[in-house]
Each structure stands twice: as C-alpha cells, then as structure tokens.
Amino acid sequence: MPHPHTADPLTNATPRRDLAGSVLVADELLGPDGSTTPCPAAELVAGELRRRGVTTVRGPLGMDDEPGAESGLAVLVDTGGRRTGLGVAAGGDDSGAWPAARATMAAWLAVAQPRTVLLASPRSFCAGVERAIDVVAHLLDRRGGPIYVRKQIVHNTHVVSDLESRGAVFVEELDEVPVGATVVFSAHGVSPAVHEEAARRELAVVDATCPLVAKVHAEARRFAGRGDTVILIGHAGHEEVEGTLGEAPASTVLVEDAADVADLRIDDPGRVSYLTQTTLAVDETAAVVTALQDKFPRLRGPASDDICYATTNRQNALKAIAEESDLVLVVGSANSSNSVRLVELAEREGTPAHLIDDAGDIRPEWLAGAGVIGLTAGASAPPRLVEAVIAALAGLGRVTRVEREITQEDIRFTLPSAAR
Numbered sequence: 143m144p145h146p147h148t149a150d151p152l153t154n155a156t157p158r159r160d161l162a163g164s165v166l167v168a169d170e171l172l173g174p175d176g177s178t179t180p181c182p183a184a185e186l187v188a189g190e191l192r193r194r195g196v197t198t199v200r201g202p203l204g205m206d207d208e209p210g211a212e213s214g215l216a217v218l219v220d221t222g223g224r225r226t227g228l229g230v231a232a233g234g235d236d237s238g239a240w241p242a243a244r245a246t247m248a249a250w251l252a253v254a255q256p257r258t259v260l261l262a263s264p265r266s267f268c269a270g271v272e273r274a275i276d277v278v279a280h281l282l283d284r285r286g287g288p289i290y291v292r293k294q295i296v297h298n299t300h301v302v303s304d305l306e307s308r309g310a311v312f313v314e315e316l317d318e319v320p321v322g323a324t325v326v327f328s329a330h331g332v333s334p335a336v337h338e339e340a341a342r343r344e345l346a347v348v349d350a351t352c353p354l355v356a357k358v359h360a361e362a363r364r365f366a367g368r369g370d371t372v373i374l375i376g377h378a379g380h381e382e383v384e385g386t387l388g389e390a391p392a393s394t395v396l397v398e399d400a401a402d403v404a405d406l407r408i409d410d411p412g413r414v415s416y417l418t419q420t421t422l423a424v425d426e427t428a429a430v431v432t433a434l435q436d437k438f439p440r441l442r443g444p445a446s447d448d449i450c451y452a453t454t455n456r457q458n459a460l461k462a463i464a465e466e467s468d469l470v471l472v473v474g475s476a477n478s479s480n481s482v483r484l485v486e487l488a489e490r491e492g493t494p495a496h497l498i499d500d501a502g503d504i505r506p507e508w509l510a511g512a513g514v515i516g517l518t519a520g521a522s523a524p525p526r527l528v529e530a531v532i533a534a535l536a537g538l539g540r541v542t543r544v545e546r547e548i549t550q551e552d553i554r555f556t557l558p559s560a561a562r
C-alpha cells in the first residue's frame with residue numbers, strides 16, 4: 143500500500159477506546175522512544191474522513207511497537223531528508239469509523255509521492271479585498287463588536303468566519319441591523335436603494351465597496367445619464383451585478399453570454415453602451431463584446447476595462463502554468479466569481495481543475511498520477527490557505543515549490559475615512 147519510495151511499512155498505533163464513533167487524526171506521532179513526528183497531511187486525512195461521514199478529532203497519536211493493534215494505524219513517510227507521518231485511531235466499536243479510517247489511510251498512501259507545485263503569481267488577495275477586510279478589522283479594533291456587515295464582506299468562508307470570531311455580525315439585509323448601528327457594505331457594492339434604506343434606518347454606513355466596482359457604478363450612471371441603454375455583461379444574481387443594475391434600473395439590461403446578445407431587442411440601437419462585472423473571464427467577455435459590436439455598430443464602452451487588474455492578472459498567471467500542470471487547484475469559495483472563473487480557465491486550457499476552500503477539500507483520487515500541481519487562489523482567498531495546501535501536500539512526499547510570477551502588483555487602496 144505505501145509508495146515504495148516514500149512510505150515506511152505500516153506501523154501499528156495505539157487504539158483509542160475513548161473515541162466512541164469518531165476518529166482521531168494525528169497531528170503528530172509519538173514514538174515509543176519519545177520521538178515526535180509531525181503529520182502535515184492531517185488536514186487531508188481529516189477532510190476525506192468527513193466526506194465519508196466520520197466525525198474527526200485532532201491530536202497526538204502514540205505509536206505502538208506491539209503488532210496486532212486493531213484500531214490504530216500510523217505510517218512514516220520519507221519526504222526527502224525529513225520524516226513526516228500519517229496516523230489515525232478509532233475507538234474499536236462497531237460504528238464503522240475504523241473501516242473508514244483504514245480506507246482513508248489507504249487512499250492517501252496510494253498517492254504519496256514527491257511532487258512539484260507550480261505557483262501562479264499573482265494569486266490570492268487583491269487590493270479591494272484587503273481594503274474591505276481592513277475596514278471591518280479596524281472598526282472591530284477601534285470600537286469592538288458587534289460590527290454589522292451586509293452580506294459577506296468578501297466571498298470567502300474563512301475570511302468571514304475569522305471576522306465573525308472577532309465580533310463581526312454578517313446579515314443578509316439591513317432590517318436585521320438595529321436602528322442606529324454601524325453597518326459595513328461589502329466589497330461588491332450596493333445599489334442606491336440600499337443606501338437609501340440605510341439612511342431611513344439611521345444606520346452609520348462604512349462603505350467598503352472596492353473602488354474598481356465603484357468605477358463601474360459611476361459609468362452606469364454616466365452612460366444612462368446621456369440617454370444610452372446600458373448593457374451590463376455579468377452573472378445574474380451576483381451581488382456586484384445587483385448593485386450595478388440598481389444604479390440605473392430602467393436603462394440597464396443584463397446579458398450573460400453571446401446567446402443573450404442574439405435575443406436583445408433595444409428601442410434605439412444607436413445609443414447603446416456596455417459595462418462588465420469586474421470578475422469575469424477575460425476571453426469569454428471579449429467574445430460577448432464582439433457579439434455586441436456586431437449587433438450594435440455604434441456601441442460604446444468604458445474608457446478602460448471593467449474587468450479589474452486583479453482578475454486579469456490571476457487569469458494570465460494561471461494560463462502560464464496550466465498547460466504544464468497535471469492538475470490545477472484553485473483556493474477559493476464556491477460563491478467567489480473570480481475563483482470559479484480560474485477553474486473554468488484551467489479546464490479550457492485542458493487541465494483538470496478543482497476549487498477548494500482549503501486543504502481539507504482535496505480528494506485523494508485527484509492526486510493519482512499528478513506529479514505537477516498548479517496552484518493558485520482567487521482574489522478573496524487568504525494567502526495562508528495556499529501555504530497550508532503546500533504544507534499538506536508535503537506530508538505525502540517531498541514538494542518542490544516553483545513560483546511563476548508574470549507581473550508584480552503594487553496597487554493599494556486607502557481606507558474610507560470612517561474606518562481610519
């Protein structure tokens with residue numbers, strides 16, 4: 143079962159009768175001689191067990207010299223001069239936890255091997271996301287909780303739960319915010335109607351809308367103000383799109399793709415402008431704009447692209463590594479538009495790709511035969527999650543880390559005055 147170059151034969155570990163239906167996933171292995179071996183792949187093991195419906199706990203696991211232990215298993219992996227381990231123990235009951243633990247260990251050991259991780263750069267946080275998180279963090283530091291935030295401040299489950307643990311309260315709509323309280327608007331922006339409701343409820347608003355989203359709102363007002371029909375290219379239901387549509391709802395129509403363009407009927411085809419969501423796929427959007435230009439030869443657009451620098455850079459950086467990779471992993475949450483676009487881009491480049499919230503989402507079957515893993519992260523995903531993925535993979539065998547930087551980003555946005 144272990145990979146011949148990287149894993150020692152299985153060593154029994156002390157079974158744990160106190161676990162009662164759950165499985166202990168080892169953070170470190172404690173040898174009979176007092177030695178300790180770290181288990182950096184613990185998150186991988188725990189994630190697979192959770193997918194198999196097993197409750198997990200984390201902690202140290204004692205290795206046992208005696209053969210015959212029936213519900214504990216530990217393996218040492220040689221990762222190129224550094225030994226790491228994988229270990230599980232169950233309670234020895236009939237809950238099914240132990241067979242699941244054994245199968246999980248077998249699945250991960252089957253894909254234990256040395257790997258190269260190709261890191262796309264730029265990746266992870268953009269300036270707009272950093273600013274939005276800083277807004278909430280500064281308010282919490284200065285005023286303490288609760289600080290209300292309308293919608294997720296950025297589309298990332300880890301960012302949201304970190305801020306929640308510090309006192310942020312995330313609400314869907316403003317009627318959940320007590321009258322007179324402070325509320326932060328998320329990086330994705332809101333429509334004028336939301337600002338008006340906040341004023342009616344006498345809320346103290348701190349607007350964390352990304353300046354590059356605010357630019358698109360300003361264009362929507364300007365284009366509609368000169369009498370144009372505004373065609374917004376974007377995804378229906380996305381918060382950013384809802385906010386932009388709200389700037390000139392009577393004058394704006396949403397299209398998602400070239401098929402929507404074909405169906406468009408506009409009263410005055412000579413007065414048409416387009417805008418886009420900031421986080422779209424660059425290539426696909428260009429095709430929609432071309433379809434619009436074909437249909438409306440006098441079409442006007444923004445002076446500079448609405449798809450933002452961060453979205454563009456992350457897509458170009460991924461393109462630079464996708465073809466060389468056996469597998470692409472994109473760190474980001476399922477509701478993160480730019481992260482989902484990265485997965486789609488890698489697939490269009492011909493490489494299997496998966497979106498992961500964190501290392502625990504990686505499935506062993508994805509790694510089979512994958513010696514080169516391309517790794518990136520959407521603009522709302524914290525850099526520490528990327529490092530955690532690399533660390534977890536290093537628990538399965540030596541990892542050679544290769545950075546592929548296509549450009550440097552030095553854009554920073556100042557905080558709104560209310561948050562300074």
Ligand code: SF4
Pocket residue numbers: 268269270271329352353354355420421450451452453480521
């Ligand atoms: S992805 Fe672009 S538009 Fe969105 S917050 Fe980041 S910089 Fe702003």
